[in-house]
Amino acid sequence: MTTRPLTTIGFDADDTLWQNEQYYRLTEAHFTGLLADFAEGPKISERLLEAEKRNLRHYGFGIKGFTLSMVETAIEITEGKVPASVIAKILDTGRDLLNHPVETMPHVRDTLEALAGKYLLVMITKGDLFDQERKLAQSGLGDFFDAVEIVSDKTAVTYRRIFAKVGDGPERAMMVGNSLKSDIVPAIAAGSYGVFVPHELTWVLEHVDEPKEAPRFRKIDHLGELRDLIDRLG
CATH class of the missing domain: 3.40.50.1000 (HAD superfamily/HAD-like)
Structure with a gap:
């Protein structure tokens, strides 16, 4: 046989x-817009990627780790001055990703x-x-x-x-x-x-x-x- x-x-x-990555890209674009008063988009994206690399061993892959990396990046970019309203919007974008069709x-x-x-x-x-x-x-x-x-x-x-x-x-x-x-x-x-x-x-x-x-x-x-x-x- x-x-x-x-x-x-x-x-x-x-x-x-x-589909998956396209939604992350759209979320990242929204995120850089939220921080536009503090830095240019490419710089924000660069810092976000650095945070994601650092955090993989802590949070693993996925939306929750990505959201926490956005929060961390916002704190770093603004030197701790990020408004609470912006943090709330970042968390909202993470929840939107988790509920995307x-x-x-x-x-x-x-x-x-x-x-x-x-x-x-x-x-x-x-x-x-x-x-x-x-x-x-x-x-x-x-x-x-x-x-x-x-x-x-x-x-x-x-x-x-x-x-x-x-x-x-x-x-x-x-x-x-x-x-x-x-x-x-x-x-x-x-x-x-x-x-x-x-x-x-x-x-x-x-x-x-x-x-x-x-x-x-x-x-x-x-x-x-x-x-x-x-x-x-x-």
Whole structure:
């Protein structure tokens, strides 16, 4: 009996299954507007990114950490003089992000419908537990997945653990996502296929070079091309 080369497919969530980064960009633009009397927009964005980098180890990935980083940046930019009304508006923008409607990406539902039942499907995402659970529920995609893993970070160890638990190990698994740093490079390091689906907006901290020389690296323009790619694997 021939062993199937692929039995398990992992999907990133934010900006792979549904839109995400564009809402952060809009929120950041609003945030810089709130502090326009104290500094220019690019300087505020630079300080915000620095705060996000510092705070990842404290707050992890997600909206709550982003909101706290905005508050911290506002205090720093204004040298402690930020009005309470501005802090309140920053908190409001964070709550707006947490309640934003979910907009699925093109080809997502058709692709999941075609693959469900033929492969073990697992959603693997970083971020706040409650927020990611909310988005999955609102997306209406939950029934397609055999497992959902919301993790603090994505490393080769993460993928080995998940694909061993959910499927037949990383060698017979594939990870699909828009982040080279989080979805593709560590999945390939774990022994899986890594399918890169670029998004026009990707957080700067997720940027790394494409692993073009890796035998298990693949790149598609959109999720509608995933089924043909899988068929070509045999």
